[in-house]
Amino acid sequence: MVLTEIKPNCKCKIKNISKGQMATKRLYELGLNTGAEVKVEKNDFGPVILRVYGNKLALGRGLAEQIEVEEVNN
Amino acid sequence: MHTIALVGNPNSGKTTLFNAITGSNQHVGNWPGVTVEKKEGFFTYKDEKYTLVDLPGSYTLGAFSEDEIVARDFVLKGNPDVVINVIDATNIKRNLYLTIQLLEMGANVVLALNMIDEAKSKKINIDIKRLSERLNVPIVETSASKKIGVDELLKVTVESIGRKTKPLEISYGKYIDQEIVNIQKLLENKDFLYPKRWMAIKILENDREIISLVSSDSEIKAYIDKLREEDKIFELDIVDKRYDYINNITRELIKEPENVLTTTDKFDKVLTSYIFGVPIFALIMATVFQLTFKIGQDFLGGYVESFIGYIATLVENLLISINAPELLVSFISEGFFGGVGAVLVFVPLIVVLYFFLAILEDTGYMARAAYVMDSLMRKVGLQGKSFISMIVGFGCNVPGIMSTRTLENKKDRMIAILINPFMSCGARLPVYMVFIGAFFPKNGGIVLFLIYALGITMALIMAKVFSKTLFKGEETHFIMELPPYRLPSMNSVFRDMWEKVWEFLKRAGTVIFLVVTILWVLSMLPAGVEPYSKESLLGRIGSFLAPIFTPAGFGTWQASVSLFAGIAAKEAIVGTLGMLYSPMDLTEALRMNFTTLSAISYMVMVLLYTPCAATIATVKRETNSAKWALFMAIYTFLLGYIMAVLVYQIGSLFI
């Protein structure tokens, strides 16, 4: 499952990011590292908005499609 | 003198703290990436003077973008005695990622737990005492914008000078730890500035700078090559481990309520929505310019104009009454008041424009503008983040171009630099205003909006052209933090506004004054010539150039000379026209020398043609190339000229 498939207000865990090393490392360092739990706040058109730790992060759709996640039930 | 550096994630409040401590007026804004260069200031504590350095925000010491490189270089090479690591208390874990790297380096860190007011109102509970023990660094709670905790921070910082620190050692797991030890052994007995373990980790993190530093040693280089071959570069694993470490040490120390719907979320529902996002942005910009026009021009402008007129008459009468030489009277009344005065008339307009731009920057809307523009920007080969540099350009193109430093990708950055001048800066506003005053007194707001819209459109078209021709390359990604909306503090709005207005005044007193003086002299020569006439030296130069502009409808020598004066600084266009046509009223003079159509084509030219000298110099510095600066100067001139000719020629068919 990839990030763009997660519905708004759902949480998910990052599994893997398949993208060029530059963007991947940037995302990891921003807190989207393996196993990190994030909440999807907006996912319709345009960039996806996530809540990672205490902040909101907007990610272009193309990039979000490269992020493999696993849904978390709560 | 001891040096103290402010380091931290973007938008954590470093510059606000810097201003509070040093009393400086550095630019503050509520979006990540406001500060892009190093700034120094001073403060005195207990009769001793200290240097404080404000740095651009960075998420990591392994820098990605130009602004992060500035911060990293200072931390690594600037030898600060103490590093004040400013962290956002509402987002501690992510902020600690950088802290961990500073501690691993063995930097002498003091943590400023900033935005503590927001953390408290969000009911985030932090056990500071135990966090400080676990990290082995002093922590001070601050609220930079409310000036809370600043004295305490200074006290702790000064006390920390000379504190012995031991680099933090965290375990990266058996495998990586072993590799760290191996590299450390190789580094032993070699003379490097940094802690060996830290360097070893950086090498395994694939840090280009550290690798090139150690690569001078052939043995180490061979080892690194071997690691690469065996795919033993552990960039991502190291990040994971650092976050594990952070999660571990903060366990039980930070308690925050489950995310509740905040005001920011509610605003974002509308402001970032697919349907309303872009229209709201257009509406906000239109409102800003409309209000600038109404308040700055219609409401306040008149007072300043009459005031300057009053002073001018007073001074002129005084000079005449004391029998001052005729030349001096002419210089003061026509050169100074006619020229510089014509620019000063627009101070209220500039004040109002910068006031609104400062409010826009402080609310947190900038990041949302970038968000909603992302899809449009993507169509022209850029990404949303580039849009921020464009909005900054509305104030002035120099900081606009500087702010492209935050773009990680070279191609994005080059294009963003090259299109920035089409974002019409505050200095061009006076030019439009005099023409609007003369030709469109009733529809000024609309005309102004159209000019700005044309600027944005040209910027987007050229971005597309450049991304198809000069800078092909991979698609880039939009990654941007959206800070919470904040109520702009009037203090900081007025400070930012004042800084820019002061720049405007300074330019009027220096560059504009100089240009006007030189042109005044040229229009008095050769001796005995009718001043400001076609036969004067200036008139002859202008007449030589004028035919070029005939196809665009403004082939008068005055209009041509003014355009060239405008390359020194854009307000000089108004200053020059004002002087050359004085003592006639400028509005009257324009009505006699331009038609409505040629006024439009002239405004189009002013919008698009060669940016001012300061902007060109900035392009040279930021691209590190005189060629690009020259390219910028020429292509904009051609584009402006072609557009002005098109407007005039096509318009002539209809009128």
Ligand SMILES: Nc1nc2c(ncn2[C@@H]2O[C@H](COP(=O)(O)OP(=O)(O)OP(=O)(O)O)[C@@H](O)[C@H]2O)c(=O)[nH]1
């Ligand atoms: N509520 C609150 N807001 C703050 C505090 N400190 C700073 N701010 C606001 O946070 C925003 C960012 O402040 P800056 O000082 O520009 O942040 P910076 O760390 O210099 O940011 P960059 O230069 O982009 O790295 C501004 O809107 C400030 O008004 C604080 O203690 N409390």
Ligand SMILES: [Mg+2]
């Ligand atoms: Mg700053």
